[in-house]
Amino acid sequence: MDATVLPVAAPADVHHGDHNALMTVIDKTPIGLCNVDAVIVPTARSAIDLRRAIELADKLGCPLLALSSRDSKAGEVAELAWISSTIEAIAIDMASVPTGLLPAFKTSKLLHGTTWARRTDTSFKRNLGLLIARLMRWKHIVFLDDDIEIPEPQDLVDAVRLLHDFDAVGLTIDGYPDNSVVCHANRETGGFQESFVGGGALAVNGACASFFPEIYNEDWFFILGENCLRPTAKTTGVAVQQPYNPFADVRRARSEEFGDSLAEGVFWLLDKGKRVGDADFAHWRRFLDLRLRFIDKVIKRAAEQPMDDGARAKMIAALRAARDRCQAIKPALCVDYLRAWRADAARWSRYLNEQELLFGIHESPTVKDVLGHLGLETAGRHVEGASVSHSFC
Numbered sequence: 001m002d003a004t005v006l007p008v009a010a011p012a013d014v015h016h017g018d019h020n021a022l023m024t025v026i027d028k029t030p031i032g033l034c035n036v037d038a039v040i041v042p043t044a045r046s047a048i049d050l051r052r053a054i055e056l057a058d059k060l061g062c063p064l065l066a067l068s069s070r071d072s073k074a075g076e077v078a079e080l081a082w083i084s085s086t087i088e089a090i091a092i093d094m095a096s097v098p099t100g101l102l103p104a105f106k107t108s109k110l111l112h113g114t115t116w117a118r119r120t121d122t123s124f125k126r127n128l129g130l131l132i133a134r135l136m137r138w139k140h141i142v143f144l145d146d147d148i149e150i151p152e153p154q155d156l157v158d159a160v161r162l163l164h165d166f167d168a169v170g171l172t173i174d175g176y177p178d179n180s181v182v183c184h185a186n187r188e189t190g191g192f193q194e195s196f197v198g199g200g201a202l203a204v205n206g207a208c209a210s211f212f213p214e215i216y217n218e219d220w221f222f223i224l225g226e227n228c229l230r231p232t233a234k235t236t237g238v239a240v241q242q243p244y245n246p247f248a249d250v251r252r253a254r255s256e257e258f259g260d261s262l263a264e265g266v267f268w269l270l271d272k273g274k275r276v277g278d279a280d281f282a283h284w285r286r287f288l289d290l291r292l293r294f295i296d297k298v299i300k301r302a303a304e305q306p307m308d309d310g311a312r313a314k315m316i317a318a319l320r321a322a323r324d325r326c327q328a329i330k331p332a333l334c335v336d337y338l339r340a341w342r343a344d345a346a347r348w349s350r351y352l353n354e355q356e357l358l359f360g361i362h363e364s365p366t367v368k369d370v371l372g373h374l375g376l377e378t379a380g381r382h383v384e385g386a387s388v389s390h391s392f393c
Helices: 047-060 074-084 106-111 122-136 154-160 181-188 218-222 250-271 281-304 309-328 331-359 367-374
Strands: 024-026 038-043 064-068 089-093 140-144 168-175 201-205 232-241
Touching: 038 047, 038 122, 047 064, 047 074, 047 154, 064 074, 064 122, 074 089, 089 367, 106 331, 122 140, 122 218, 122 331, 122 367, 140 154, 154 168, 154 201, 154 232, 181 250, 181 281, 181 309, 218 250, 250 281, 250 309, 250 331, 281 309, 281 331, 331 367
Parallel strands: 024 232, 038 064, 038 140, 064 089, 168 232
Antiparallel strands: 140 201, 168 201
16 A cells, blocks of 8 residues: 555544543553463464464463464474473363353354354354463453564553453554454545454453453453443553454455444444443444445545555455445344343353352362363463462452
8 A cells, every 4th residue: 555645534423433432541550469360362373373472471470371273283382382481381272172161152143154153263262261260260361362462571460450440451552453354444544543452462350251252343342341341441551463464355354344333333322421222223223324334435535545556456345345244234133132142241150150169169270170170181281289370469
Protein backbone atom coordinates (compact mmCIF):
# COMPACT_ATOMS: atom_id res chain seq x y z
CA MET A 1 0.00 0.00 0.00
CA ASP A 2 1.22 3.52 -0.73
CA ALA A 3 2.43 5.38 2.37
CA THR A 4 0.11 8.30 1.61
CA VAL A 5 -3.37 7.83 3.06
CA LEU A 6 -5.98 10.49 2.47
CA PRO A 7 -7.55 11.53 5.80
CA VAL A 8 -11.29 11.09 6.11
CA ALA A 9 -13.84 11.82 8.77
CA ALA A 10 -14.45 8.88 11.09
CA PRO A 11 -17.82 7.32 10.18
CA ALA A 12 -19.04 7.37 13.79
CA ASP A 13 -22.62 7.25 12.53
CA VAL A 14 -22.09 3.69 11.30
CA HIS A 15 -19.03 2.46 13.24
CA HIS A 16 -17.32 3.05 16.56
CA GLY A 17 -13.57 3.14 15.95
CA ASP A 18 -12.78 2.47 19.61
CA HIS A 19 -14.42 1.24 22.79
CA ASN A 20 -11.81 2.61 25.19
CA ALA A 21 -14.38 4.32 27.41
CA LEU A 22 -15.62 0.88 28.48
CA MET A 23 -12.38 -0.02 30.26
CA THR A 24 -9.91 1.58 32.62
CA VAL A 25 -6.63 2.76 31.11
CA ILE A 26 -3.76 2.44 33.59
CA ASP A 27 -0.75 4.67 32.98
CA LYS A 28 0.92 4.29 36.39
CA THR A 29 3.06 1.45 37.73
CA PRO A 30 0.89 -0.61 40.11
CA ILE A 31 2.02 -1.37 43.63
CA GLY A 32 2.11 -4.94 44.87
CA LEU A 33 4.08 -8.16 45.10
CA CYS A 34 2.06 -10.44 42.80
CA ASN A 35 3.94 -12.35 40.12
CA VAL A 36 2.75 -14.25 37.05
CA ASP A 37 1.67 -17.77 38.02
CA ALA A 38 1.74 -19.17 34.48
CA VAL A 39 1.97 -18.20 30.82
CA ILE A 40 -0.61 -20.08 28.73
CA VAL A 41 -0.02 -20.32 24.98
CA PRO A 42 -2.64 -21.81 22.64
CA THR A 43 -0.44 -22.66 19.69
CA ALA A 44 -0.75 -24.12 16.21
CA ARG A 45 2.68 -23.09 14.92
CA SER A 46 5.91 -25.08 15.04
CA ALA A 47 7.81 -25.36 18.32
CA ILE A 48 10.44 -22.82 17.28
CA ASP A 49 7.71 -20.16 17.23
CA LEU A 50 7.36 -20.63 20.98
CA ARG A 51 10.95 -19.68 21.73
CA ARG A 52 9.93 -16.14 22.70
CA ALA A 53 7.23 -17.42 25.05
CA ILE A 54 9.67 -19.91 26.60
CA GLU A 55 12.26 -17.18 27.12
CA LEU A 56 9.58 -14.94 28.61
CA ALA A 57 8.39 -17.59 31.08
CA ASP A 58 12.02 -18.25 32.00
CA LYS A 59 12.60 -14.58 32.79
CA LEU A 60 9.36 -14.44 34.78
CA GLY A 61 10.25 -17.62 36.64
CA CYS A 62 6.86 -19.19 36.01
CA PRO A 63 5.52 -22.30 34.24
CA LEU A 64 4.65 -22.34 30.55
CA LEU A 65 1.50 -24.21 29.53
CA ALA A 66 1.52 -24.89 25.78
CA LEU A 67 -1.68 -26.26 24.22
CA SER A 68 -0.66 -27.67 20.87
CA SER A 69 -2.40 -28.59 17.62
CA ARG A 70 -1.72 -28.57 13.87
CA ASP A 71 1.99 -27.76 13.34
CA SER A 72 2.72 -27.58 17.05
CA LYS A 73 3.83 -30.85 18.64
CA ALA A 74 3.92 -31.08 22.41
CA GLY A 75 7.05 -33.22 22.44
CA GLU A 76 8.95 -30.69 20.34
CA VAL A 77 7.80 -27.82 22.54
CA ALA A 78 8.89 -29.68 25.67
CA GLU A 79 12.28 -30.50 24.15
CA LEU A 80 12.87 -26.87 23.18
CA ALA A 81 11.97 -25.75 26.69
CA TRP A 82 14.22 -28.40 28.19
CA ILE A 83 17.33 -27.35 26.29
CA SER A 84 16.78 -23.59 26.42
CA SER A 85 15.34 -22.86 29.86
CA THR A 86 14.83 -24.03 33.41
CA ILE A 87 11.09 -23.40 33.49
CA GLU A 88 8.28 -25.77 34.30
CA ALA A 89 7.14 -26.79 30.80
CA ILE A 90 3.69 -28.34 30.41
CA ALA A 91 2.96 -29.22 26.79
CA ILE A 92 -0.28 -30.94 25.81
CA ASP A 93 -1.29 -32.24 22.38
CA MET A 94 -4.93 -31.30 21.96
CA ALA A 95 -5.57 -34.48 19.98
CA SER A 96 -5.00 -36.42 23.21
CA VAL A 97 -7.58 -34.49 25.25
CA PRO A 98 -10.40 -36.84 26.29
CA THR A 99 -13.65 -36.33 24.40
CA GLY A 100 -16.23 -34.57 26.51
CA LEU A 101 -13.75 -33.15 29.01
CA LEU A 102 -15.16 -29.66 28.58
CA PRO A 103 -18.91 -29.00 28.55
CA ALA A 104 -20.81 -28.86 25.27
CA PHE A 105 -21.81 -25.23 24.72
CA LYS A 106 -25.16 -24.19 23.31
CA THR A 107 -23.43 -21.45 21.32
CA SER A 108 -21.34 -24.06 19.53
CA LYS A 109 -24.34 -26.28 18.88
CA LEU A 110 -26.28 -23.30 17.49
CA LEU A 111 -23.61 -22.68 14.83
CA HIS A 112 -22.54 -26.29 14.21
CA GLY A 113 -22.87 -27.33 10.60
CA THR A 114 -23.62 -23.79 9.45
CA THR A 115 -21.57 -21.29 7.53
CA TRP A 116 -21.04 -19.44 10.83
CA ALA A 117 -19.27 -22.30 12.62
CA ARG A 118 -15.78 -21.38 13.85
CA ARG A 119 -13.17 -23.77 12.48
CA THR A 120 -10.31 -23.10 14.88
CA ASP A 121 -9.66 -24.59 18.32
CA THR A 122 -8.34 -21.42 20.00
CA SER A 123 -11.35 -21.07 22.29
CA PHE A 124 -11.20 -24.72 23.33
CA LYS A 125 -7.52 -24.33 24.21
CA ARG A 126 -8.10 -21.20 26.24
CA ASN A 127 -10.98 -22.80 28.13
CA LEU A 128 -8.81 -25.81 28.92
CA GLY A 129 -6.15 -23.40 30.15
CA LEU A 130 -8.73 -21.76 32.43
CA LEU A 131 -9.73 -25.15 33.84
CA ILE A 132 -6.13 -26.20 34.53
CA ALA A 133 -5.43 -22.81 36.11
CA ARG A 134 -8.46 -23.13 38.39
CA LEU A 135 -7.39 -26.56 39.66
CA MET A 136 -3.75 -25.50 40.00
CA ARG A 137 -4.96 -22.48 42.00
CA TRP A 138 -3.10 -20.13 39.72
CA LYS A 139 -4.48 -16.71 40.57
CA HIS A 140 -2.61 -14.65 38.00
CA ILE A 141 -2.32 -16.15 34.53
CA VAL A 142 -1.36 -14.65 31.21
CA PHE A 143 -2.73 -15.78 27.87
CA LEU A 144 -0.19 -15.20 25.12
CA ASP A 145 -0.50 -15.93 21.41
CA ASP A 146 2.45 -17.54 19.66
CA ASP A 147 2.89 -14.55 17.34
CA ILE A 148 3.13 -12.01 20.18
CA GLU A 149 6.35 -10.75 21.74
CA ILE A 150 6.64 -9.02 25.12
CA PRO A 151 9.79 -6.83 25.01
CA GLU A 152 9.65 -6.04 28.75
CA PRO A 153 8.60 -8.96 30.99
CA GLN A 154 7.94 -6.47 33.80
CA ASP A 155 4.93 -5.25 31.79
CA LEU A 156 3.22 -8.59 32.48
CA VAL A 157 4.11 -8.43 36.16
CA ASP A 158 2.58 -4.96 36.30
CA ALA A 159 -0.54 -6.30 34.56
CA VAL A 160 -1.14 -9.17 37.00
CA ARG A 161 -0.67 -6.81 39.92
CA LEU A 162 -3.89 -5.15 38.80
CA LEU A 163 -5.91 -8.37 39.02
CA HIS A 164 -7.04 -7.57 42.56
CA ASP A 165 -9.34 -4.98 41.01
CA PHE A 166 -9.91 -6.35 37.49
CA ASP A 167 -10.92 -9.65 35.93
CA ALA A 168 -8.76 -9.01 32.87
CA VAL A 169 -5.90 -6.67 32.03
CA GLY A 170 -4.63 -6.25 28.49
CA LEU A 171 -1.42 -4.75 27.20
CA THR A 172 -1.15 -2.14 24.47
CA ILE A 173 -0.63 -3.82 21.10
CA ASP A 174 2.35 -2.46 19.19
CA GLY A 175 3.77 -3.64 15.89
CA TYR A 176 0.91 -4.78 13.69
CA PRO A 177 -2.55 -3.70 14.95
CA ASP A 178 -4.91 -6.31 16.38
CA ASN A 179 -8.13 -5.92 14.40
CA SER A 180 -10.56 -7.76 12.16
CA VAL A 181 -10.17 -7.66 8.38
CA VAL A 182 -12.89 -5.02 8.04
CA CYS A 183 -11.38 -2.83 10.75
CA HIS A 184 -7.91 -3.19 9.23
CA ALA A 185 -9.35 -1.92 5.96
CA ASN A 186 -11.05 0.93 7.79
CA ARG A 187 -7.71 2.05 9.24
CA GLU A 188 -5.73 1.56 6.04
CA THR A 189 -8.16 3.68 4.05
CA GLY A 190 -7.99 6.55 6.50
CA GLY A 191 -10.79 5.72 8.92
CA PHE A 192 -10.41 6.13 12.67
CA GLN A 193 -9.64 2.73 14.14
CA GLU A 194 -7.99 1.64 17.37
CA SER A 195 -7.43 -1.78 18.95
CA PHE A 196 -9.21 -3.09 22.02
CA VAL A 197 -7.69 -5.45 24.57
CA GLY A 198 -7.48 -9.01 23.30
CA GLY A 199 -6.61 -12.57 24.24
CA GLY A 200 -3.27 -12.34 22.44
CA ALA A 201 -1.71 -10.69 25.51
CA LEU A 202 -4.20 -10.81 28.36
CA ALA A 203 -3.67 -11.17 32.11
CA VAL A 204 -6.62 -12.98 33.71
CA ASN A 205 -7.76 -13.40 37.28
CA GLY A 206 -7.84 -17.14 37.88
CA ALA A 207 -11.02 -16.77 39.93
CA CYS A 208 -12.91 -15.30 36.97
CA ALA A 209 -15.59 -17.77 35.88
CA SER A 210 -16.01 -16.50 32.33
CA PHE A 211 -15.32 -18.58 29.21
CA PHE A 212 -14.29 -18.20 25.57
CA PRO A 213 -17.09 -19.13 23.12
CA GLU A 214 -16.24 -20.66 19.74
CA ILE A 215 -16.58 -17.49 17.72
CA TYR A 216 -14.35 -14.77 16.33
CA ASN A 217 -13.80 -12.09 19.00
CA GLU A 218 -14.13 -14.77 21.66
CA ASP A 219 -11.90 -12.62 23.88
CA TRP A 220 -14.44 -9.77 23.75
CA PHE A 221 -17.12 -12.17 24.94
CA PHE A 222 -14.79 -13.44 27.68
CA ILE A 223 -14.67 -9.98 29.24
CA LEU A 224 -18.40 -9.44 28.74
CA GLY A 225 -20.56 -9.83 31.83
CA GLU A 226 -24.29 -10.42 32.14
CA ASN A 227 -25.17 -6.86 31.19
CA CYS A 228 -21.94 -4.88 30.99
CA LEU A 229 -18.21 -5.33 30.63
CA ARG A 230 -16.45 -7.20 33.41
CA PRO A 231 -13.87 -5.07 35.27
CA THR A 232 -11.26 -4.68 32.52
CA ALA A 233 -8.14 -2.56 32.23
CA LYS A 234 -5.52 -1.76 29.64
CA THR A 235 -1.96 -0.79 30.54
CA THR A 236 0.71 1.11 28.65
CA GLY A 237 2.83 -2.04 28.72
CA VAL A 238 3.61 -3.22 25.21
CA ALA A 239 2.88 -6.46 23.36
CA VAL A 240 4.25 -6.62 19.83
CA GLN A 241 2.13 -8.39 17.21
CA GLN A 242 3.96 -9.92 14.26
CA PRO A 243 2.75 -8.51 10.93
CA TYR A 244 0.53 -10.46 8.55
CA ASN A 245 -1.60 -9.66 5.51
CA PRO A 246 -5.26 -9.64 6.57
CA PHE A 247 -6.41 -9.42 2.94
CA ALA A 248 -4.41 -12.34 1.56
CA ASP A 249 -7.31 -14.79 1.73
CA VAL A 250 -10.98 -13.81 1.60
CA ARG A 251 -11.80 -16.77 3.82
CA ARG A 252 -10.42 -14.85 6.79
CA ALA A 253 -12.97 -12.06 6.24
CA ARG A 254 -15.79 -14.58 5.84
CA SER A 255 -14.85 -16.48 9.00
CA GLU A 256 -14.65 -13.31 11.09
CA GLU A 257 -17.79 -11.51 10.04
CA PHE A 258 -20.40 -13.09 12.31
CA GLY A 259 -18.26 -12.73 15.45
CA ASP A 260 -17.16 -9.25 14.46
CA SER A 261 -20.70 -8.07 13.78
CA LEU A 262 -22.03 -9.64 16.97
CA ALA A 263 -19.29 -8.21 19.21
CA GLU A 264 -19.37 -4.76 17.61
CA GLY A 265 -23.16 -4.73 17.90
CA VAL A 266 -23.07 -5.48 21.62
CA PHE A 267 -20.25 -3.02 22.32
CA TRP A 268 -22.11 -0.37 20.30
CA LEU A 269 -24.86 -0.54 22.92
CA LEU A 270 -22.40 -0.44 25.81
CA ASP A 271 -20.73 2.63 24.28
CA LYS A 272 -24.11 4.34 24.43
CA GLY A 273 -24.61 3.49 28.10
CA LYS A 274 -27.04 0.66 27.42
CA ARG A 275 -26.96 -2.97 28.53
CA VAL A 276 -26.33 -6.30 26.84
CA GLY A 277 -30.00 -7.08 27.47
CA ASP A 278 -30.94 -4.23 25.14
CA ALA A 279 -29.62 -6.23 22.19
CA ASP A 280 -33.07 -7.30 21.03
CA PHE A 281 -34.40 -8.08 17.56
CA ALA A 282 -35.00 -4.40 16.75
CA HIS A 283 -31.44 -3.48 17.74
CA TRP A 284 -29.93 -6.14 15.52
CA ARG A 285 -32.08 -5.16 12.58
CA ARG A 286 -30.81 -1.57 12.91
CA PHE A 287 -27.22 -2.47 13.67
CA LEU A 288 -26.77 -4.98 10.83
CA ASP A 289 -27.98 -2.30 8.44
CA LEU A 290 -25.38 0.09 9.92
CA ARG A 291 -22.72 -2.59 9.54
CA LEU A 292 -23.50 -2.98 5.83
CA ARG A 293 -23.37 0.77 5.35
CA PHE A 294 -20.03 0.89 7.16
CA ILE A 295 -18.51 -1.80 4.94
CA ASP A 296 -19.84 -0.01 1.86
CA LYS A 297 -18.12 3.20 2.98
CA VAL A 298 -14.83 1.37 3.45
CA ILE A 299 -15.14 -0.27 0.02
CA LYS A 300 -15.74 3.16 -1.52
CA ARG A 301 -12.69 4.60 0.22
CA ALA A 302 -10.57 1.62 -0.82
CA ALA A 303 -11.47 2.34 -4.44
CA GLU A 304 -10.37 5.97 -4.04
CA GLN A 305 -7.28 5.74 -1.83
CA PRO A 306 -3.82 5.73 -3.46
CA MET A 307 -2.42 2.22 -3.19
CA ASP A 308 -0.98 -0.57 -5.29
CA ASP A 309 -3.64 -1.97 -7.63
CA GLY A 310 -2.98 -5.53 -6.51
CA ALA A 311 -3.31 -4.58 -2.83
CA ARG A 312 -6.48 -2.64 -3.62
CA ALA A 313 -8.05 -5.61 -5.41
CA LYS A 314 -7.35 -7.95 -2.48
CA MET A 315 -8.67 -5.49 0.06
CA ILE A 316 -11.89 -4.92 -1.86
CA ALA A 317 -12.35 -8.65 -2.44
CA ALA A 318 -12.01 -9.27 1.30
CA LEU A 319 -14.44 -6.46 2.12
CA ARG A 320 -16.99 -7.78 -0.36
CA ALA A 321 -16.67 -11.25 1.15
CA ALA A 322 -17.34 -9.78 4.59
CA ARG A 323 -20.28 -7.81 3.23
CA ASP A 324 -21.83 -10.91 1.68
CA ARG A 325 -21.57 -12.72 5.01
CA CYS A 326 -22.95 -9.75 6.92
CA GLN A 327 -25.93 -9.54 4.57
CA ALA A 328 -26.75 -13.16 5.40
CA ILE A 329 -26.82 -12.60 9.17
CA LYS A 330 -30.36 -12.51 10.52
CA PRO A 331 -31.36 -10.51 13.63
CA ALA A 332 -33.00 -13.61 15.09
CA LEU A 333 -29.69 -15.49 14.98
CA CYS A 334 -27.99 -12.73 16.98
CA VAL A 335 -30.76 -12.82 19.59
CA ASP A 336 -30.57 -16.62 19.80
CA TYR A 337 -26.79 -16.56 20.09
CA LEU A 338 -26.79 -14.16 23.03
CA ARG A 339 -29.45 -16.24 24.76
CA ALA A 340 -27.31 -19.35 24.29
CA TRP A 341 -24.20 -17.44 25.44
CA ARG A 342 -25.90 -16.53 28.73
CA ALA A 343 -26.84 -20.17 29.29
CA ASP A 344 -23.28 -21.25 28.49
CA ALA A 345 -21.82 -18.75 30.94
CA ALA A 346 -23.93 -20.22 33.73
CA ARG A 347 -23.05 -23.78 32.66
CA TRP A 348 -19.32 -23.01 32.61
CA SER A 349 -19.42 -21.51 36.10
CA ARG A 350 -21.20 -24.61 37.43
CA TYR A 351 -18.73 -26.85 35.61
CA LEU A 352 -15.72 -25.18 37.22
CA ASN A 353 -17.29 -25.60 40.64
CA GLU A 354 -18.07 -29.25 39.91
CA GLN A 355 -14.48 -29.90 38.82
CA GLU A 356 -13.13 -28.33 41.98
CA LEU A 357 -15.39 -30.55 44.09
CA LEU A 358 -14.39 -33.66 42.14
CA PHE A 359 -10.70 -32.77 42.39
CA GLY A 360 -11.00 -32.42 46.14
CA ILE A 361 -8.87 -30.54 48.61
CA HIS A 362 -5.18 -30.31 47.70
CA GLU A 363 -3.18 -27.95 49.84
CA SER A 364 -0.53 -27.61 47.13
CA PRO A 365 -1.78 -29.23 43.92
CA THR A 366 0.88 -30.41 41.50
CA VAL A 367 0.84 -30.61 37.72
CA LYS A 368 0.75 -34.40 38.05
CA ASP A 369 -2.28 -34.18 40.36
CA VAL A 370 -4.25 -31.92 38.04
CA LEU A 371 -3.42 -33.63 34.75
CA GLY A 372 -4.13 -37.02 36.29
CA HIS A 373 -7.53 -35.83 37.48
CA LEU A 374 -8.39 -34.52 34.00
CA GLY A 375 -7.02 -37.55 32.15
CA LEU A 376 -4.42 -35.44 30.34
CA GLU A 377 -0.92 -36.34 29.28
CA THR A 378 1.94 -33.89 29.04
CA ALA A 379 5.18 -34.05 27.11
CA GLY A 380 6.69 -31.47 29.45
CA ARG A 381 8.65 -31.79 32.64
CA HIS A 382 7.39 -31.13 36.10
CA VAL A 383 8.73 -31.34 39.61
CA GLU A 384 7.37 -34.43 41.31
CA GLY A 385 5.30 -33.60 44.36
CA ALA A 386 5.77 -29.84 43.98
CA SER A 387 3.29 -27.12 43.37
CA VAL A 388 4.06 -24.57 40.68
CA SER A 389 2.22 -21.56 42.07
CA HIS A 390 4.23 -18.37 42.34
CA SER A 391 1.67 -15.96 43.80
CA PHE A 392 2.71 -13.82 46.72
CA CYS A 393 -0.67 -12.20 47.31
